[in-house]
Amino acid sequence: MESPLEQFVIKPIIPIHIGGVDISFSQSALWMGIAVVVATTLMTLGMRHRTIVPGRWQNIPEMLYEFIFGMVNENLGPEGKKYFPFVFSVFMTVLMGNLLGLIPYSFTFTSHIIVTGALALMVLLVVTGIGIACHGLHFFSLFLPKGLPLALAPLIITIEVVSYLSRPISLSVRLFANMVAGHTMLKVFASFSVMTGVMLGVFPMVVNTALYGLELMIAVIQAYVFTILTCLYLKEAIELH
Amino acid sequence: MSRTPEELGQKIKKARERQDRRLFAGSKPTVGSKKTPSGMGNALRAGTDIVSAVSVGGFLGYWIDQWLGTKPFGMIIFFFLGSAAGLLSIYRSQTGQDYKIGFTKTSNEKTKTKGKE
Numbered sequence: 001m002e003s004p005l006e007q008f009v010i011k012p013i014i015p016i017h018i019g020g021v022d023i024s025f026s027q028s029a030l031w032m033g034i035a036v037v038v039a040t041t042l043m044t045l046g047m048r049h050r051t052i053v054p055g056r057w058q059n060i061p062e063m064l065y066e067f068i069f070g071m072v073n074e075n076l077g078p079e080g081k082k083y084f085p086f087v088f089s090v091f092m093t094v095l096m097g098n099l100l101g102l103i104p105y106s107f108t109f110t111s112h113i114i115v116t117g118a119l120a121l122m123v124l125l126v127v128t129g130i131g132i133a134c135h136g137l138h139f140f141s142l143f144l145p146k147g148l149p150l151a152l153a154p155l156i157i158t159i160e161v162v163s164y165l166s167r168p169i170s171l172s173v174r175l176f177a178n179m180v181a182g183h184t185m186l187k188v189f190a191s192f193s194v195m196t197g198v199m200l201g202v203f204p205m206v207v208n209t210a211l212y213g214l215e216l217m218i219a220v221i222q223a224y225v226f227t228i229l230t231c232l233y234l235k236e237a238i239e240l241h
Numbered sequence: 242m243s244r245t246p247e248e249l250g251q252k253i254k255k256a257r258e259r260q261d262r263r264l265f266a267g268s269k270p271t272v273g274s275k276k277t278p279s280g281m282g283n284a285l286r287a288g289t290d291i292v293s294a295v296s297v298g299g300f301l302g303y304w305i306d307q308w309l310g311t312k313p314f315g316m317i318i319f320f321f322l323g324s325a326a327g328l329l330s331i332y333r334s335q336t337g338q339d340y341k342i343g344f345t346k347t348s349n350e351k352t353k354t355k356g357k358e
Contacts, residue, residue: 155322162298162319163326170293174285225286 298323
């Protein structure tokens with residue numbers, strides 16, 4: 001029987017090698033493309049009719065929009081509206097990655113730290129860029145709490161810088177670890193079912209069904225956590241004490 | 242129903258303001274409110290926070306050692322600084338200062354008073 005970690009292996013679909021660099025089109029890339037297509041289709045086709053009383057399909061984009069709009073609004077205030085597209089894109093990418101990965105035979109691209117790490121690093125760079133654009137070099141006073149005795153400054157500044165740099169790591173590791181753990185657990189219980197046969201195999205299947213529900217919840221919660229932390233970091237960079 | 246365009250304009254403006262008030266000032270959306278974080282998400286956050294801060298500290302120390310040839314002091318010092326940073330960020334997240342660097346609670350209070358206006 002395959003190892004439970006077998007599902008995370010990247011398999012190239014169209015092998016491409018340019019100058020000794022492997023840039024093959026893998027199933028991870030395929031599912032990222034599918035995520036983009038699904039998200040775009042959901043938003044555009046759902047809003048096609050634009051009725052005042054939303055139908056079933058119109059409800060989905062409206063719900064997603066209002067959820068993120070409320071989040072941006074609450075954290076960044078009215079002037080934070082211009083950051084809405086960025087926050088919404090981050091949310092949809094992570095949400096689609098998590099949810100599409102739960103379809104059998106699909107691939108969860110958010111279960112690779114290179115993907116979540118790149119996302120988190122992008123968030124860090126964007127937030128730092130916005131902070132510098134808003135406040136200039138004054139942005140770096142972020143690392144110096146108000147009313148700090150000067151003797152303590154070198155120690156506190158180092159701690160704050162380490163804390164600032166650890167954010168993308170905790171952001172990416174949280175998402176990636178949750179996805180890997182969940183999918184491994186599902187696979188382990190599924191293999192119990194296969195091993196124990198038809199009679200006893202029902203019990204692991206019951207557990208697996210419950211776990212699947214839990215995984216659905218975790219997929220949404222993790223997308224939410226990723227987005228709200230992006231919002232909080234943005235807020236901090238914009239408001240600056 | 243003979244309304245002048247001016248009256249209509251006034252009416253639209255009023256409606257817009259009302260909508261803005263509903264959407265913006267002090268609105269409390271039931272979802273996405275960080276006053277009621279899910280306990281599980283909170284716990285998971287704390288766990289990864291401390292691990293990442295310690296590892297960033299350790300890695301930074303290692304890198305400084307490689308760069309300046311101060312083996313092993315950089316790693317020792319930065320390991321402890323990383324631990325401090327990790328504990329600090331957990332303290333902040335659990336006391337509702339939402340990851341803000343520094344010990345100010347002003348941002349939350351600011352938005353609260355903004356809502357009351």
